[in-house]
Amino acid sequence: xxxxxxxxxxxxxxxxxxxxxxxxxxxxxxxxxxxxxxxxxxxxxxxxxxxxxxxxxxxxxxxxxxxxxxxxxxxxxxxxxxxxxxxxxxxxxxxxxxxxxxxxxxxxxxxxxxxxxxxxxxxxxxxxxxxxxxxx
Numbered sequence: 001x002x003x004x005x006x007x008x009x010x011x012x013x014x015x016x017x018x019x020x021x022x023x024x025x026x027x028x029x030x031x032x033x034x035x036x037x038x039x040x041x042x043x044x045x046x047x048x049x050x051x052x053x054x055x056x057x058x059x060x061x062x063x064x065x066x067x068x069x070x071x072x073x074x075x076x077x078x079x080x081x082x083x084x085x086x087x088x089x090x091x092x093x094x095x096x097x098x099x100x101x102x103x104x105x106x107x108x109x110x111x112x113x114x115x116x117x118x119x120x121x122x123x124x125x126x127x128x129x130x131x132x133x134x135x136x
Contacts, residue, residue, distance in 0.1 A: 032067045034067045035118070061114065067122075069120060069121045074087065112134075
């Protein structure tokens, strides 16, 4: 069950991110702005794409980030002007075990981008990183 505070936070996050185009996002000039240091997955990489093997259904993404309050994980179709077609895969608001996403990809045809969005501890700044994912 989602607590009321979490529901409000999710609604605010969805509203804030639905109104912006990632290509036009700017980070305000704060000394403690968020930074994504490293992104890792449990998948092999080939030609800039993380490849989900036929026998695998579990995708794990681990993010190292600084000055971050919450990390959002968005699935975006490839193509032109597809930002509005994105789907929120999940979010992590607990830094204690790292910023992580575990996602069951079974039965899903993939040739997408995963847009990783780190929301700053200051409540106004954000940064992002994109990885590509496809099926074998």
